[in-house]
Amino acid sequence: MKKWGKGEYWGVSSDYDPEWLLTEKQKKLRDDLIELCRVKIRPNAVHCDKEYVFPRESLNAMAELGLLGLVVPEELGGLGENHKFAAVIVETIARYGCPSTAMVYGESVMGRVLVAGGV
Structure with a gap:
């Protein structure tokens, strides 16, 4: 049993890798998002934060990947992902x-999940 201070440690093991939980489709989408962040979102970040500008360009770029419909069921035109992948x-x-x-993305996407009572 691992220890945490003087007590037992019941947390996640150091060899745990959340990558194990992702499907190949999810890994591809995440990797595409990392590239989008490098090319569009990060360069736009300083401007948005300094000028208090809503990150519309970044959200539009994420929409092109289908991320605004991440938790929307596939039969309704979304990606049908779960809250964990969100x-x-x-x-x-x-x-x-x-x-x-x-934060803006999380509030808009995850807020809908919470309001719907889904987990």
Whole structure:
């Protein structure tokens, strides 16, 4: 048993890799998003944050990847992903692109999941 201070540690093991949980389709979408962050979102981040500008260009670019319909069921034209993968997407935007864009995206996408009562 691992220890945390003087007590037992019940957290995630150091050899845990969340990559194991992603499908090939999800990995491809995440990798495409990382490239989009490099090319469009990160260069736009400083301007948006300094000027207090809504990251419309970044969100439009994410729409081209279908990310605005991430948790919308496929039969309704979305990608049909779950809330866990939505969290991966928000983290990816924050890490590789722009934290404030990730916040705006997370509120709009994840907010719909929460309002619908879905998990």
